[in-house]
Amino acid sequence: MFKRRLTQSIGCLIAGLGGALTGIGAAIAICFLLKVPIIGVILKVVLVGAGLVVIGALAIEFINWLIVEPYRNHKCKREKDGKDE
Secondary structure, three states: OHHHHHHHHHHHHHHHHHHHHHHHHHHHHHHHHHOOHHHHHHHHHHHHHHHHHHHHHHHHHHHHHHHHHHHHHHHHHHHHHHHHO
16 A cells, blocks of 8 residues: 555656646747747737637536526425426
8 A cells, every 4th residue: 555655645746747848848938939020929819819718618617507507406305396296
């Protein structure tokens, strides 16, 4: 059990370190690409578009959680109560 947890912990640390290094490398590459005007504009447009898609998806999930799910639960409960009678 100890050996499995140790290897799992070390594996997670190595994966985290690799992810951090990859993220830092990507950030450096993006900084260098932003110095070229056309690539900078294209990259900014792509990043803004991706951000808008994420915000839209989160808004849809929030509306689903706030309105649709309670209505579905209420409807199922009402139909279940109607069948029992």
